[in-house]
Amino acid sequence: MTLAPPEQAARKYDLNFARWVRDNVNGGEKMSMCMQCGMCSGSCPIGTEMDHGPRKLFMMIRAGMKDEVFNSSTIWNCTSCYNCTVRCPRGIPVTYIIQDLAAKSVELGYVKKVQNARFAKAFWWSARTFGRTDERLMTAKYYWSGGLVDFVKRSLGNLTIALSMVRTKRMHIGAPHKIKDVKGLRAILAKAAEIDVRESKGGAS
Amino acid sequence: MANQGPTSQTILVVGGGIAGVTAAVEAAETGYDVILLERGPALGGRVAQLNRYFPKLCHPTCGLEINFQRIRKLKNLRVVTMASVADVKGDKGNYTVSVNVAARYVNANCTACGACAEATDMEVDSAFNYGLSKTKAAYLPHEHAFPMRYVVAPEAIGTPEADKIKAACKYDAVNLDDQGETFDVACGAIVWATGWEPYDPVKLESYNYNLSPDIITNVQMERLANHDGPTEGRIVRPSNGEPVRTVAMIQCAGSRDHNHLPYCSRICCLGSLKHAAYVREQYADVQVDIYYIDLRAHDKLEAFYQRVAADPQVNFIKSKPASVSVDGDGNPVLHGEDTITRELYERPYDLVVLATGMKPAASNGYAPPMSVERDEYGFLVPSLEGDGGIIPAGVAAGPLDVSMSVQSATAAALKAIQAVGQKS
Numbered sequence: 001m002t003l004a005p006p007e008q009a010a011r012k013y014d015l016n017f018a019r020w021v022r023d024n025v026n027g028g029e030k031m032s033m034c035m036q037c038g039m040c041s042g043s044c045p046i047g048t049e050m051d052h053g054p055r056k057l058f059m060m061i062r063a064g065m066k067d068e069v070f071n072s073s074t075i076w077n078c079t080s081c082y083n084c085t086v087r088c089p090r091g092i093p094v095t096y097i098i099q100d101l102a103a104k105s106v107e108l109g110y111v112k113k114v115q116n117a118r119f120a121k122a123f124w125w126s127a128r129t130f131g132r133t134d135e136r137l138m139t140a141k142y143y144w145s146g147g148l149v150d151f152v153k154r155s156l157g158n159l160t161i162a163l164s165m166v167r168t169k170r171m172h173i174g175a176p177h178k179i180k181d182v183k184g185l186r187a188i189l190a191k192a193a194e195i196d197v198r199e200s201k202g203g204a205s
Numbered sequence: 206m207a208n209q210g211p212t213s214q215t216i217l218v219v220g221g222g223i224a225g226v227t228a229a230v231e232a233a234e235t236g237y238d239v240i241l242l243e244r245g246p247a248l249g250g251r252v253a254q255l256n257r258y259f260p261k262l263c264h265p266t267c268g269l270e271i272n273f274q275r276i277r278k279l280k281n282l283r284v285v286t287m288a289s290v291a292d293v294k295g296d297k298g299n300y301t302v303s304v305n306v307a308a309r310y311v312n313a314n315c316t317a318c319g320a321c322a323e324a325t326d327m328e329v330d331s332a333f334n335y336g337l338s339k340t341k342a343a344y345l346p347h348e349h350a351f352p353m354r355y356v357v358a359p360e361a362i363g364t365p366e367a368d369k370i371k372a373a374c375k376y377d378a379v380n381l382d383d384q385g386e387t388f389d390v391a392c393g394a395i396v397w398a399t400g401w402e403p404y405d406p407v408k409l410e411s412y413n414y415n416l417s418p419d420i421i422t423n424v425q426m427e428r429l430a431n432h433d434g435p436t437e438g439r440i441v442r443p444s445n446g447e448p449v450r451t452v453a454m455i456q457c458a459g460s461r462d463h464n465h466l467p468y469c470s471r472i473c474c475l476g477s478l479k480h481a482a483y484v485r486e487q488y489a490d491v492q493v494d495i496y497y498i499d500l501r502a503h504d505k506l507e508a509f510y511q512r513v514a515a516d517p518q519v520n521f522i523k524s525k526p527a528s529v530s531v532d533g534d535g536n537p538v539l540h541g542e543d544t545i546t547r548e549l550y551e552r553p554y555d556l557v558v559l560a561t562g563m564k565p566a567a568s569n570g571y572a573p574p575m576s577v578e579r580d581e582y583g584f585l586v587p588s589l590e591g592d593g594g595i596i597p598a599g600v601a602a603g604p605l606d607v608s609m610s611v612q613s614a615t616a617a618a619l620k621a622i623q624a625v626g627q628k629s
Contacts, residue, residue, distance in 0.1 A: 036544055037457075037524070037544070038523075038525055038542035039527055039541075041527075041542035042524070042528070042541030042542040042549065047542070053542055053549075055542060055544060087464070087527065089461060089462035089463055089464065089525070090463060091464075
């Protein structure tokens with residue numbers, strides 16, 4: 001089963017969405033266990049910082065609100081504290097589902113609209129390329145992902161902070177610092193990706 | 206094999222709660238010899254600890270007293286308290302059961318005059334009041350105990366208090382050298398009615414039961430509301446004895462939860478509705494909030510739910526609270542998401558009642574010491590095939606309310622009679 005890309009979605013409610021989540025999202029097969037008790041949302045330490053708590057997100061999945069789910073801040077703001085997963089009275093791996101929904105939203109091209117997703121993407125780029133976060137390049141990449149206007153506006157807006165960071169050696173000018181064995185890291189990541197493909201339900205489409 | 210019937214027609218009933226008492230009385234009234242074993246010092250079990258019970262909200266003294274009257278009339282029914290089963294050998298029609306009787310330190314001379322309790326200052330936790338109060342080290346199990354006989358707490362033995370207790374008795378009823386006893390019973394069928402225990406609220410970590418005395422369990426609420434309970438029936442905050450203005454009930458505290466009891470304990474919804482009624486009877490201006498996943502007012506008791514739900518001061522909030530904390534003023538505070546309004550809440554209460562579920566006692570050291578089929582939760586499964594000489598009754602067989610336990614026990618009595626009456 002495949003999902004229509006967001007721009008081609010013919011209607012607001014994709015009635016296949018819950019089934020798609022069940023078949024494609026890590027932990028999705030347990031979603032049918034959800035009894036909407038609210039334990040997860042109530043347990044979330046950053047529940048007030050999310051568009052929707054996990055319970056509501058699950059209800060939206062059942063309702064077929066695909067775009068709203070993939071565009072929600074919920075899937076990106078999750079800190080993976082696992083409170084919801086540990087306390088879920090139905091044994092649903094809430095954290096896994098949310099994490100994988102975020103990954104799937106990248107694959108499906110929802111990312112551009114979601115600020116947190118763009119940040120996550122820039123962070124991952126830096127971690128993968130240098131083996132660590134380069135505050136300067138990562139931030140630049142993140143700002144740039146919002147377009148030229150956003151880039152200039154936010155770069156200038158944060159200039160004072162950036163200069164303070166350079167002064168206190170929290171950020172530097174020059175070649176980015178790398179870990180000793182970037183190649184080794186890439187090999188680890190490639191292996192992880194290989195295991196992921198082998199053991200997970202595969203990609204989004 | 207012709208005419209080889211059971212070698213013993215005695216029926217043994219293990220557990221002296223409402224199910225065990227019912228099974229024993231029903232079987233004995235048909236003429237069979239019955240032995241009823243009870244681990245505690247008195248019959249009545251969990252039912253004796255209730256304030257009122259369904260379906261008619263009577264005081265359980267009434268129903269128990271009727272049964273105790275029946276027991277007194279039956280010469281073929283022998284009741285042994287402080288007794289537990291150590292071992293079972295043999296099979297249907299021919300069991301040999303080893304029984305351990307723990308020391309009570311008080312013999313049948315006791316007139317329940319109470320002089321022993323007056324003589325001592327030593328106090329122990331009251332198990333009958335679920336730890337909400339203390340009781341003297343020499344005590345009557347409860348005001349309508351059967352047998353009506355005192356018991357001395359083992360903690361007192363070997364202390365000078367024990368000597369004071371003995372000296373106070375005018376009837377030579379206190380025997381400090383009581384070592385208990387062990388004896389064998391020959392019987393043809395065994396009714397296993399070991400009942401249940403409230404789920405340990407400490408295991409519900411996020412509800413922080415130990416953080417405040419104002420976080421109590423549903424069974425403690427029964428004691429709080431009872432006239433012979435720790436507060437003589439006044440429902441007050443255990444922390445300071447003040448009247449309650451806001452009360453929260455948390456349903457499914459442990460039940461329907463894969464981390465605790467995966468099943469519905471069945472009695473807790475109506476239990477909490479009953480508790481809401483207790484609170485409203487005592488206070489005109491109190492607010493009771495019942496937090497639930499689904500309300501399961503089963504059976505014909507739907508009408509009671511309708512009655513409580515019609516009360517504008519009782520609110521139903523569809524939410525399983527995520528946690529309970531304690532604020533700076535010592536009030537328990539509920540945190541969670543209201544799944545109807547979709548809002549996160551943080552609300553302080555005077556009293557929080559955890560509607561803890563029923564855990565089979567058979568899963569906690571009171572299992573029959575022989576092979577009896579058990580379900581994945583530890584309840585005993587009535588055996589349709591095979592031996593059939595061991596018959597589960599009451600909550601040992603599944604979560605039941607009082608009237609369903611009585612039905613289950615009556616059915617078990619018939620099965621036991623069939624087991625010992627059968628020619629094989």
